[in-house]
Amino acid sequence: MSSAALDAALADIDTVFSGFTSPTETGCSYCHAPEETAYLRTPDAPMPVDVVQYHLFEVPDHFDDHAAVMRRLLPQGARAMTDGSLGSIGTLAHGLSRVDWRAWPAEQAAAIEEFLHAWWQDALATPEPPYGIDDIFDTCVTIARSVTPFLEGWVPGPVADAHLAHCADVWLYDLQADSSPFSWWYDDTVDAGVTDLRAWLCGTGAQRLHAAGEYDLATRAELLALPHDERWAHPYWTSPSATN
DSSP: OOOHHHHHHHHHHHHHTTTOOOTTOOOOTTTSOHHHHHHHTSTTOOOOHHHHHHHHTSOGGGSSOHHHHHHHHHHHHHHHHHHSTTSOSSSSOOGGGGSOGGGSOHHHHHHHHHHHHHHHHHHHTOSSOSSOHHHHHHHHHHHHTOSHHHHHTOOOOHHHHHHHHHHHHHHHHHHTTTOOOOSSOOSTTHHHHHHHHHHHIIIIIHHHHHHTTOHHHHHHHHGGGSOHHHHHHSGGGTOHHHHO
């Protein structure tokens, strides 16, 4: 059962993006049947969820107007992102991460931003969200091109702390090697996102992990504050129990 905030954000998406189309869309005839592309020219016609999924993760050059397609998809797409009916997320670049939605009219940009925050907060409070919590975080921050608001909104609590332990375990494999943990964030904002995530995880995140009894993860997170060579020369790697 979704939160009142998420329900309100989805209702706002429905209202703001109602009636949108890509009116002259021809799409890619090699990848999509004519009847699938026709939905994009037809306002508010319910689409099969597999068609929503195909279009939402399709590369931009397969459309005549990719931004218009994203507007058309948003009411159904946002709901499918939250209820798990989209099939999967995190396996391809999300279409919203490929458009400059912050340059859209203020009402549209605000509706997307509020949706991302409400979806993230709802997922943090749900022990088993429809998608993996790391995939939801990845999707939100890649679309937003910032980790900061999602980390700031990660308030302590038993469920949220369990999600933090899972995410930290996933992220640390890449962060310890000074690599990006984000599969589909590759524009010029990703370096700042990785830097901000590393700084949070070795500080606030590590403190939270310690408090939750996740001592090994907390220690590994703290090591991110060290330069690469010092990090890997730390006694933790040869005697983890001594540092725990």
